[in-house]
Amino acid sequence: MITEAKQNKQSMYDTVLNQFNKTADLIDLNPNIRRILALTNNEIIVHFPVKMDNGEVEIFTGYRVQHNNALGPYKGGLRYHPTVDVDAAKALAMWMTWKTSLAGLPYGGAKGGIQLDPRNYSLSELERITRRFTYALGENIGPEHDIPAPDVNTNAQTMAWIADTYMSTKSTSERSQNQHVVTGKPVGSGGLEGRDRATGFGVYLTIKMLYESRGENLEGKTFIVQGFGNVGYWASKFLTEDGATLLAVQDAHATLINEKGISVEDLFEHSSPRKGSIKGFTGAVEMEPEEFFGLECDLLIPAALGNQITAENAYKIKAAVVAEGANGPTDAEGEQILLQQGVTIIPDILCNSGGVIGSYFEWLQNRNGELWELDEVMQKLEKKIKQVFKNVSNEVAERKTDWRTAAYIIAISRIETSYTQRGIFP
Ligand SMILES: NC(=O)C1=CN([C@@H]2O[C@H](COP(=O)(O)OP(=O)(O)OC[C@H]3O[C@@H](n4cnc5c(N)ncnc54)[C@H](O)[C@@H]3O)[C@@H](O)[C@H]2O)C=CC1
Numbered sequence: 001m002i003t004e005a006k007q008n009k010q011s012m013y014d015t016v017l018n019q020f021n022k023t024a025d026l027i028d029l030n031p032n033i034r035r036i037l038a039l040t041n042n043e044i045i046v047h048f049p050v051k052m053d054n055g056e057v058e059i060f061t062g063y064r065v066q067h068n069n070a071l072g073p074y075k076g077g078l079r080y081h082p083t084v085d086v087d088a089a090k091a092l093a094m095w096m097t098w099k100t101s102l103a104g105l106p107y108g109g110a111k112g113g114i115q116l117d118p119r120n121y122s123l124s125e126l127e128r129i130t131r132r133f134t135y136a137l138g139e140n141i142g143p144e145h146d147i148p149a150p151d152v153n154t155n156a157q158t159m160a161w162i163a164d165t166y167m168s169t170k171s172t173s174e175r176s177q178n179q180h181v182v183t184g185k186p187v188g189s190g191g192l193e194g195r196d197r198a199t200g201f202g203v204y205l206t207i208k209m210l211y212e213s214r215g216e217n218l219e220g221k222t223f224i225v226q227g228f229g230n231v232g233y234w235a236s237k238f239l240t241e242d243g244a245t246l247l248a249v250q251d252a253h254a255t256l257i258n259e260k261g262i263s264v265e266d267l268f269e270h271s272s273p274r275k276g277s278i279k280g281f282t283g284a285v286e287m288e289p290e291e292f293f294g295l296e297c298d299l300l301i302p303a304a305l306g307n308q309i310t311a312e313n314a315y316k317i318k319a320a321v322v323a324e325g326a327n328g329p330t331d332a333e334g335e336q337i338l339l340q341q342g343v344t345i346i347p348d349i350l351c352n353s354g355g356v357i358g359s360y361f362e363w364l365q366n367r368n369g370e371l372w373e374l375d376e377v378m379q380k381l382e383k384k385i386k387q388v389f390k391n392v393s394n395e396v397a398e399r400k401t402d403w404r405t406a407a408y409i410i411a412i413s414r415i416e417t418s419y420t421q422r423g424i425f426p
């Protein structure tokens, strides 16, 4: 679990700007494009009232930050969490711009959400909050303009409420053309088979490919995962199915260890659907949260919040590979320490890109009135992630640099090329 001290150390916005500036210097980015990319295009803040179950009215604050749309419509998740604010949304939106560019998708980057703790609200309150948020955002989102998706504490149900609310603002004949205003919907409501597992699958596949590039495989590898939600669960499932052992898990409420291995399915059964926590699971024992990052293991997967690996704990990390399932889990100082220790970091914009690639498939499916089967989706996803991994791996080899730097060089150069080709910044 993160402590206040860790949270306040560096903001996610500091982290992403630091990464961007480093790359801009390295590739000698056109100064005008640099000025544009260092800023966000739009920062939308909405306040809206919602009637609670007890009849009282609460006012909520929602955010949508649209960083850049040089390569296509804005794309990125919506997060429901007490830490959501404009700076967090700015950082997460920038990461989306780099991620979609790296993956070669026709999208820009955005992110947003509502500052709240969903555990304090009933399901029907969350539905009303989501619907009012959608009305408040109005035409700031749209299927060809800005397409939200699930993120922390939001899911397919949240996306179904948004799609339904947004479509209800359109005339009857236009409704069906607006289904792709969000991705990550339930399969029965225009969602994509496999979008639920797409991010975790990408995390697994990039790890597997890294080991394979070193002549190794997952058999016998041990790993620990922070966050056991959508990303943490699916990544753990694929990894253990391929022979790796899950030693320890941490979520917002507990840290568990079992040196003989934790059963991913039993833990999932325990923690979902509505319990929402790993606490109380009998197939492992609780340990001190502060000791989590220092556990002996081959692989660490941060799959919760940003800025978790910092100067305070990076030196304790024993894993030789850190695979960033979460967005921005490693701050600049933490990264320096890890790199000095010889740790390989598979950066977020590569490692968790399976999610937005899956979202792109869903968007295409809705736009074209198609239905894709699970096998087809997983094959396409695998092909695309392998391509993106290969591109980054080649850049690492050519430049003799780390994986994040290589990924950023590809992502930012693509955007620069697009601006230059269009003659915007000579
Ligand atoms: N859902 C998706 O498709 C994608 C998610 N991501 C990123 O992956 C990360 C996790 O997202 P999801 O799994 O979707 O969220 P989720 O809401 O399904 O799960 C979040 C998990 O993190 C844990 N957590 C929250 N606060 C924590 C804390 N202080 N210490 C330890 N654990 C904590 C929660 O207990 C939960 O287990 C986020 O950074 C998100 O931006 C990235 C790409 C796509």
Ligand SMILES: O=C(O)CCC(=O)C(=O)O
Binding pocket: 075, 076, 077, 078, 096, 099, 147, 148, 149, 150, 151, 183, 184, 327, 352, 353, 355, 356, 357, 359
């Ligand atoms: O699926 C998407 O559109 C974006 C998911 C997301 O928020 C992310 O990749 O961080």
